Amino acid sequence: xxxxxxxxxxxxxxxxxxxxxxxxxxxxxxxxxxxxxxxxxxxxxxxxxxxxxxxxxxxxxxxxxxxxxxxxxxxxxxxxxxxxxxxxxxxxxxxxxxxxxxxxxxxxxxxxxxxxxxxxxxxxxxxxxxxxxxxxxxxxxxxxxxxxxxxxxxxxxxxxxxxxxxxxxxxxxxxxxxxxxxxxxxxxxxxxxxxxxxxxxxxxxxxxxxxxxxxxxxxxxxxxxxxxxxxxxxxxxxxxxxxxxxxxxxxxxxxxxxxxxxxxxxxxxxxxxxxxxxxxxxxxxxxxxxxxxxxxxxxxxxxxxxxxxxxxxxxxxxxxxxxxxxxxxxxxxxxxxxxxxxxxxxxxxxxxxx
Amino acid sequence: xxxxxxxxxxxxxxxxxxxxxxxxxxxxxxxxxxxxxxxxxxxxxxxxxxxxxxxxxxxxxxxxxxxxxxxxxxxxxxxxxxxxxxxxxxxxxxxxxxxxxxxxxxxxxxxxxxxxxxxxxxxxxxxxxxxxxxxxxxxxxxxxxxxxxxxxxxxxxxxxxxxxxxxxxxxxxxxxxxxxxxxxxxxxxxxxxxxxxxxxxxxxxxxxxxxxxxxxxxxxxxxxxxxxxxxxxxxxxxxxxxxxxxxxxxxxxxxxxxxxxxxxxxxxxxxxxxxxxxxxxxxxxxxxxxxxxxxxxxxxxxxxxxxxxxxxxxxxxxxxxxxxxxxxxxxxxxxxxxxxxxxxxxxxxxxxxx
Numbered sequence: 001x002x003x004x005x006x007x008x009x010x011x012x013x014x015x016x017x018x019x020x021x022x023x024x025x026x027x028x029x030x031x032x033x034x035x036x037x038x039x040x041x042x043x044x045x046x047x048x049x050x051x052x053x054x055x056x057x058x059x060x061x062x063x064x065x066x067x068x069x070x071x072x073x074x075x076x077x078x079x080x081x082x083x084x085x086x087x088x089x090x091x092x093x094x095x096x097x098x099x100x101x102x103x104x105x106x107x108x109x110x111x112x113x114x115x116x117x118x119x120x121x122x123x124x125x126x127x128x129x130x131x132x133x134x135x136x137x138x139x140x141x142x143x144x145x146x147x148x149x150x151x152x153x154x155x156x157x158x159x160x161x162x163x164x165x166x167x168x169x170x171x172x173x174x175x176x177x178x179x180x181x182x183x184x185x186x187x188x189x190x191x192x193x194x195x196x197x198x199x200x201x202x203x204x205x206x207x208x209x210x211x212x213x214x215x216x217x218x219x220x221x222x223x224x225x226x227x228x229x230x231x232x233x234x235x236x237x238x239x240x241x242x243x244x245x246x247x248x249x250x251x252x253x254x255x256x257x258x259x260x261x262x263x264x265x266x267x268x269x270x271x272x273x274x275x276x277x278x279x280x281x282x283x284x285x286x287x288x289x290x291x292x293x294x295x296x297x298x299x300x301x302x303x304x305x306x307x308x309x310x311x312x313x314x315x316x317x318x319x320x321x322x323x324x325x326x327x328x329x330x331x332x333x334x335x336x337x338x339x340x341x342x343x344x345x346x347x348x349x350x351x352x353x354x
Numbered sequence: 355x356x357x358x359x360x361x362x363x364x365x366x367x368x369x370x371x372x373x374x375x376x377x378x379x380x381x382x383x384x385x386x387x388x389x390x391x392x393x394x395x396x397x398x399x400x401x402x403x404x405x406x407x408x409x410x411x412x413x414x415x416x417x418x419x420x421x422x423x424x425x426x427x428x429x430x431x432x433x434x435x436x437x438x439x440x441x442x443x444x445x446x447x448x449x450x451x452x453x454x455x456x457x458x459x460x461x462x463x464x465x466x467x468x469x470x471x472x473x474x475x476x477x478x479x480x481x482x483x484x485x486x487x488x489x490x491x492x493x494x495x496x497x498x499x500x501x502x503x504x505x506x507x508x509x510x511x512x513x514x515x516x517x518x519x520x521x522x523x524x525x526x527x528x529x530x531x532x533x534x535x536x537x538x539x540x541x542x543x544x545x546x547x548x549x550x551x552x553x554x555x556x557x558x559x560x561x562x563x564x565x566x567x568x569x570x571x572x573x574x575x576x577x578x579x580x581x582x583x584x585x586x587x588x589x590x591x592x593x594x595x596x597x598x599x600x601x602x603x604x605x606x607x608x609x610x611x612x613x614x615x616x617x618x619x620x621x622x623x624x625x626x627x628x629x630x631x632x633x634x635x636x637x638x639x640x641x642x643x644x645x646x647x648x649x650x651x652x653x654x655x656x657x658x659x660x661x662x663x664x665x666x667x668x669x670x671x672x673x674x675x676x677x678x679x680x681x682x683x684x685x686x687x688x689x690x691x692x693x694x695x696x697x698x699x700x701x702x703x704x705x706x707x708x
Contacts, residue, residue: 014590215599217597232368239440
């Protein structure tokens with residue numbers, strides 16, 4: 001820390017991204033990436049855009065914004081495109097939260113919400129999940145705070161129904177409710193259909209997971225045009241050219257290849273259910289994940305032990321030190337080959353520790 | 355504005371990027387883009403990276419960071435790569451400025467500094483340039499505020515010497531001094547050589563101008579490892595994967611093709627001096643710009659008139675409404691053909707208004 005750091009930042013604890021070790025080649029099941037390459041159309045369009053990099057990207061991201069609006073059946077003015085969905089989430093904290101309008105989210109959820117709150121000097125409360133890791137909807141009714149919920153939740157993969165989300169929206173008309181749908185394409189129902197009815201709803205999404213574009217950094221928010229207008233005020237005061245032109249073009253290409261996306265989603269869901277079944281047979285208990293990962297605890301071996309032994313065997317999964325979930329690992333669902341390796345390595349570990 | 359916007363944001367006036375009209379094809383000399391395509395090596399590397407988009411980009415941007423460090427003769431720990439240089443500038447406001455540690459910059463400079471200050475609730479002072487638009491160095495000595503200076507300055511193109519920058523650094527040891535070198539490759543001397551001597555110096559740069567990569571969004575900061583560490587705290591609390599993998603690869607490719615960059619810079623400088631000479635002969639007065647643009651005022655026609663008439667004739671230049679510079683236009687230096695069109699259209703306008 002330098003002597004110049006603002007007093008406002010002295011206690012800021014940054015987010016820790018999943019490890020990316022370079023000592024050997026791993027089966028990488030730790031950051032919920034897609035095992036499938038991006039759509040060929042996305043790659044082609046990105047490569048074409050690379051030839052025109054001397055010109056600025058479109059700050060309005062017009063063509064891609066229109067395509068996302070079309071996909072979700074909303075208007076152009078309901079969509080804002082960002083540099084990953086982390087950016088739209090941060091914009092939401094910047095636009096709508098402050099010392100008088102605090103934030104609330106589950107104690108077990110995407111670890112970045114609390115970092116965004118700290119970064120923006122926003123007071124926040126973490127509401128404990130139930131013992132089964134589900135969200136107790138009652139806890140979020142009439143709460144008078146800005147609510148951030150990942151649906152499906154991470155790292156549990158559990159989902160909320162639209163009925164429950166509506167209850168939360170309806171009972172908090174003076175505050176925004178952000179539904180972070182990074183994983184929605186693998187299960188659960190999108191809340192985008194509610195944006196006309198609830199002016200306080202912001203739905204966020206990403207191209208990182210189901211569309212195999214984590215490396216492109218492409219996220220978006222969908223909401224009433226009033227909320228999007230506020231978020232645009234933040235965007236144009238932060239980084240008007242926030243999304244580069246290759247990523248914009250890749251996003252357009254990906255949306256022109258929805259069959260490919262659907263096929264990939266189908267395979268991930270099949271592999272997920274296979275992994276669930278296999279792990280259960282090997283003595284694991286799992287949440288009923290609807291995402292592209294499972295969340296699993298063994299009945300004998302500790303979460304840390306499994307994480308470390310898998311790592312030694314060349315398989316990376318995500319382990320969290322937080323006590324309430326330290327017996328679990330979050331394991332990304334890969335392709336069939338990665339899935340087989342995962343299961344066989346876990347079998348080896350269980351053999352070795354008998 | 356929605357009812358949910360934070361009271362902190364109600365008066366926020368966003369930055370206005372240069373217009374990008376789509377009604378016809380313009381000779382676009384309004385956003386200081388390069389007229390030359392990006393390096394073929396950059397394009398090739400970006401296209402290759404597009405095929406691996408399913409994996410996250412390297413949050414440490416390790417390979418590119420090393421290359422930039424090598425280019426400038428500094429250490430890896432002295433460099434931070436960002437989503438355009440707007441991002442590193444915003445990070446500097448976030449990290450080092452606050453209500454107790456305000457900012458200061460010239461009244462005529464890059465229009466985003468004041469927006470960043472407002473966004474981050476940082477009080478700021480704008481110090482008037484001298485009548486010839488040069489910076490009065492005395493105004494910045496012992497000022498006890500964080501100083502932001504574009505060198506060359508925009509939209510004037512005027513430069514400060516390293517001696518003057520050192521005076522400012524030396525007399526403000528308790529505050530940071532940001533030297534924004536977006537345009538340094540077209541003239542002037544980089545202050546990077548001073549980072550070991552002055553722990554309070556942050557130099558920022560961009561690949562948008564001399565390296566023809568405006569659409570890729572690639573900026574960087576160079577400073578003491580202590581300042582870079584603080585800026586990394588902000589980065590990892592904002593968007594750890596801030597730069598996408600295609601842009602990282604394109605940046606590496608561009609740095610492997612420095613001969614191309616140097617050739618392009620040479621042509622821009624030649625064209626700039628040609629434009630200066632021609633415009634002077636046509637009754638313009640100009641600042642002695644060292645950037646990839648000129649800043650020009652006609653002795654009869656108003657700045658607005660020239661801007662509008664050029665626009666009608668298919669040439670876009672940048673006009674600012676701010677009174678002190680409203681008689682001027684900032685005109686990007688294009689390739690030879692664009693330069694000829696500019697001069698011939700101005701001649702037409704002068705003929706028509708005789």
